[in-house]
Amino acid sequence: MAPNTYKTIVLAKRPKDNVIPGETFKLISDNAAPSADSLKDGEVLFQPNYLSIDPAMRGWLNDTRSYIPPVHIDEVMRGQAVGVVLGSKDSKFPKGSYAQGTVGWTELKVCKGKELEKIELPRGARLTDALSVLGMTGLTAYFGITDVGKVKAGDFVVVSGAAGATGSVVGQIAKLKGATVLGIAGSDEKCSWLKEELGFDGTLNYKDKEFGKKFRAATKNLIDVYFDNVGGEILDMALSRAKPHARFVMCGGTLDGLCILTITLTSSQASASITRLSRRGRRTT
Ligand SMILES: NC(=O)c1ccc[n+]([C@@H]2O[C@H](COP(=O)([O-])OP(=O)(O)OC[C@H]3O[C@@H](n4cnc5c(N)ncnc54)[C@H](OP(=O)(O)O)[C@@H]3O)[C@@H](O)[C@H]2O)c1
Known part of the structure; x- marks a missing residue:
C-alpha cells in the first residue's frame, strides 16, 4: 500500500559558517502523500532514490546575489536527484522509468515533466552514475x-x-x-x-x-x-x-x-x- 505521508528536509536557519546539525535543516515527516490518480496532464509523480550533495549547495544557503536565488527559509532544500517514476501523465516518462531533476530533498514530488530528464544509461552504468561521471x-x-x-x-x-x-x-x-x-x-x-x-x-x-x-x-x-x-x-x-x-x-x-x-x-x-x-x-x- 502506498504511504500516506512522506518526508522532506527544509532550510530552517541560514548558517553563518558551517552547517549546524539539528539547526540549519529541519525534517518534516508528515507531508500528505500525493496519489498518482490525482495527477494532471503533463505531471509526473517522482520518487527520488539518490540525492547529490554538492559544494555549491553551501552557497545556496546564503541570502546574497548569486547565479540562482537562495533557498528560502522553510523551503525544501534544493538538490539534484535520480529516481523512479511512480505515476505519470506525461508520455515521455512512463511509470517505472528512471529520471533525474533538481527536485530537492524530498521523498516524493509531483513534477511537471519538463522539470525532469530521462535517464538512459549505457551498458554497465549504475543509476548513481547519472549524478556523477555521467552527470x-x-x-x-x-x-x-x-x-x-x-x-x-x-x-x-x-x-x-x-x-x-x-x-x-x-x-x-x-x-x-x-x-x-x-x-x-x-x-x-x-x-x-x-x-x-x-x-x-x-x-x-x-x-x-x-x-x-x-x-x-x-x-x-x-x-x-x-x-x-x-x-x-x-x-x-x-x-x-x-x-x-x-x-x-x-x-x-x-x-x-x-x-x-x-x-x-x-x-x-x-x-x-x-x-x-x-x-x-x-x-x-
Ligand atoms: N563551475 C561549475 O559549473 C562547477 C560544477 C561542478 C563543481 N564546481 C565546483 O568545483 C569544486 C569541486 O566540486 P566537486 O563536486 O568535485 O566537489 P567534491 O566532490 O566535494 O570535491 C571537493 C574536493 O575539494 C577538496 N578540498 C576541500 N577543502 C579543501 C581545502 N581547504 N584545500 C584543498 N582541497 C580542499 C576535498 O578534497 P580533500 O578531502 O582531498 O581535501 C574534496 O575532495 C567545487 O568548488 C564546486 O562548487 C563548479
Missing part, C-alpha cells in the same frame, strides 16, 4: 579540461581537489588525452587511490608539512594546465609555476564572483601577467 560533475570535468583547458598530449596538468567528484574525472580524461597528471588531495589514502586506481602519474597531499617544497619540486618544469577546484593558497602556488600561455580552468574558484570558494591572488598575480596565461570560466551547475 553534472562529469560534464564539468569533461568540458572544463577539454574545451576550456584545451588539454593535449604532452601537457603537464595539475588538478586540485583531485579526489573529488570533478577532479577525479578531470585527471582521468587528461590521462586519456595523453597528458601527465599531478593530483592534489587531502590524505595519503586518497593519493594512493588516485595513483593506483585512477592512473594519475603523481599526487601530493596538501596537508603534508612539506607540501610547499614537494609542490615546487613536482612542478619544476612548469604547468601547462591547472584545473582549479579549490582556489586559495594552492592556486597561488600554481600561478607561480605557470608556463607562458598556460590554461587555468577556474572551476571551484571565483572568476566571476559566483562560486563559494575564495581565491586569494596575491604576489602571484604578477607572474600571471608575465606568463600571459589564459583563464576562462564555464558554469555547469
